[in-house]
Amino acid sequence: MPTSTLNRRLFTALTLTAALATATALPAGAHAQDKSIVVASTTSTEQSGLFDHLLPAFTKATGIAVRVVAQGTGQALETGRRGDADALFVHDTPSETKFVADGFADARHDVMYNDFVVVGPKSDPAGIKGGKDSVAALKAIAAKGAPFASRGDDSGTHKAELRLWKDAGVEVKSGAGWYKETGSGMGPTLNTAAAMNAYALTDRGTWLNFKNRGDLEIVVEGDKRLFNQYGVMAVSPAKHPHVKAAEAKQFVDWLISPAGQETIAGYKINGEQLFFPNAGK
CATH class of the missing domain: 3.40.190.10 (Periplasmic binding protein-like II)
Known part of the structure; x- marks a missing residue:
């Protein structure tokens, strides 16, 4: 069989095999x-x-x-x-x-x-653990200047967080020292909070699937304002x-x-x- 014919048949077979795969x-x-x-x-x-x-x-x-x-x-x-x-x-x-x-x-x-929850370090510097009033919790965090990690990305979670700060009468902006905007999604923001031992607002679904919790735990939940x-x-x-x-x-x-x-x-x-x-x- 001529070499050219053999090559054509081999090419056709390889092409058919790739197509089937x-x-x-x-x-x-x-x-x-x-x-x-x-x-x-x-x-x-x-x-x-x-x-x-x-x-x-x-x-x-x-x-x-x-x-x-x-x-x-x-x-x-x-x-x-x-x-x-x-x-x-x-x-x-x-x-x-x-x-x-x-x-x-x-x-x-x-x-x-589902709902949002406030997570924070077990040491709880703002003294809010076990509370159900999310607005009072944010007021306490601001008053203590305790670290807080915000998504800062115009997400649904970020919008909900800003409404809570407004209800608390607290004006927040990145660069305030205690308040850090990550400009990223919920998972990376929780990673930042874990690294900083900071508080954060998160949806419960992401929190339950989040593995890198470090010293963080849920500190405030059950407020009707946290409905999501x-x-x-x-x-x-x-x-x-x-x-x-x-x-x-x-x-x-x-x-x-x-x-x-x-x-x-x-x-x-x-x-x-x-x-x-x-x-x-």
């Missing part, structure tokens, strides 16, 4: 068409581990793959305003309501909730015709369906449920 590696349903969406979401849904639990169930049910862009809620909303995401899964209801009012989504839906609601929206094709509106609607509809709500409720760490579904309630 690639096809095998693709997710179910990807062979017929590439069904996928981009979801801009909070760092808490990712760093708590929820998406690792939730998204495979959604993809199995619908054949739609999800790529998550994990940002602070403020950044996620801006991503949606630019049309760089098909759906949003975030947690600052006033900002989400404005997003709908501005025409960037047709509707917003409650999906689930999550919402979901599909970006409007009227604003951005290129978005995958049909697939985004499937994502929203599945999350608020009994199947999606049961999947959310089923996510636990050490037997403790992290998020509580409340769509339509």
Whole structure:
């Protein structure tokens, strides 16, 4: 057999083998068409581990793959305003309501909730451990000048923290010595708090999945002002015709369906449920 013919056959065999390997590696349903969406979401849904639990169930049910862009809620909303995401899964209801009012989504839906907690060093220099009044706790932290690590990133958690400082009558700004803005997500901010032996406000889901706690523990919880609601929206094709509106609607509809709500409720760490579904309630 001529060398050129042998080489062509060898090349064809190698090409077919590579194609079969690639096809095998693709997710179910990807062979017929590439069904996928981009979801801009909070760092808490990712760093708590929820998406690792939730998204495979959604993809199995619908054949739609999800790529998550994990940002602070403020950044996620801006991503949606630019049309760089098909759906949003975030947690600052006033900002989400404005997003709908501005025409960037047709509707917003409650999906689930959990709560924020104040964590701090076991030595508790501000003397707030065991309290349930988050505003009084922040007043005490400021009065003592005890270290406090803030996300400082316009996230839902940061917005909630700023509302609490406002209620406490305390004006905060980075560079005050005791108050440090990290400009980063919840996990890195908790790492900073652990390194500084500082107080911080965190969502409970991220805290339960956080391993590098150092000397930190929950010091304040149970205040109704620490309620943390999550919402979901599909970006409007009227604003951005290129978005995958049909697939985004499937994502929203599945999350608020009994199947999606049961999947959310089923996510636990050490037997403790992290998020509580409340769509339509």
